[in-house]
Amino acid sequence: MNHTFGKSRPKKIKEKISKSLLGNIPWNKGMAGGKSPQFKGDRFIDKDGYYRAWDTKKLSYRPEHRIVMEKTMNKTLPQSLIVHHKDNNRINNKIENLAIMERSEHSKWHRLERVEIEREIKG
Ligand SMILES: [Zn+2]
Secondary structure, three states, rough: OOOOOOOOOHHHHHHHHHHHHHHHHOOOOOEEEEEEHHHOOOEEEOOOOOOEEEEEEOOOEEEEEHHHHHHOOOOOOOOEEEEEOOOHHHOOHHHHEEEEEEEEHHHHHHHHHHHHHHHHHOO
16 A cells, blocks of 8 residues: 555545555546546656646646645746756645745755756766
C-alpha cells in the first residue's frame, strides 16, 4: 500500500482512494470524466514525462501538478506561473513537492541547478 496521496484531499475523496486501493477502482471513478466523450481514464504520463489528469471542471486533460496546486489554492493559475517539482521528479505531484514560480524565476532556478550539477561532475 502506498501513502503518496496528498493530505489535503477532503475526507470523502480519501475514502474513495482507500476503497479504490482495495478494489483497483480508479479513485475518482464516477466523479471524473463522467459522460464526456474525450474522457479516456483518470490520468496518463505524457510525452514529457508529466502526469496529465482529467480536469473535472474544464473537461480536458491538464498537467496534474497544476491541477493539484490549483485545487490547493482554490483558484486557476495563469500560464505565466510555473508549478515546479522541488525534487525534480516530474511524477511526484504531492503538494509538498510543488512550488509556484514566475517563468523567469523558474528558468533561473534550473540554470543554477545545472551549474551546480556540472560543478559536482567536474569535482
Ligand atoms: Zn522546475
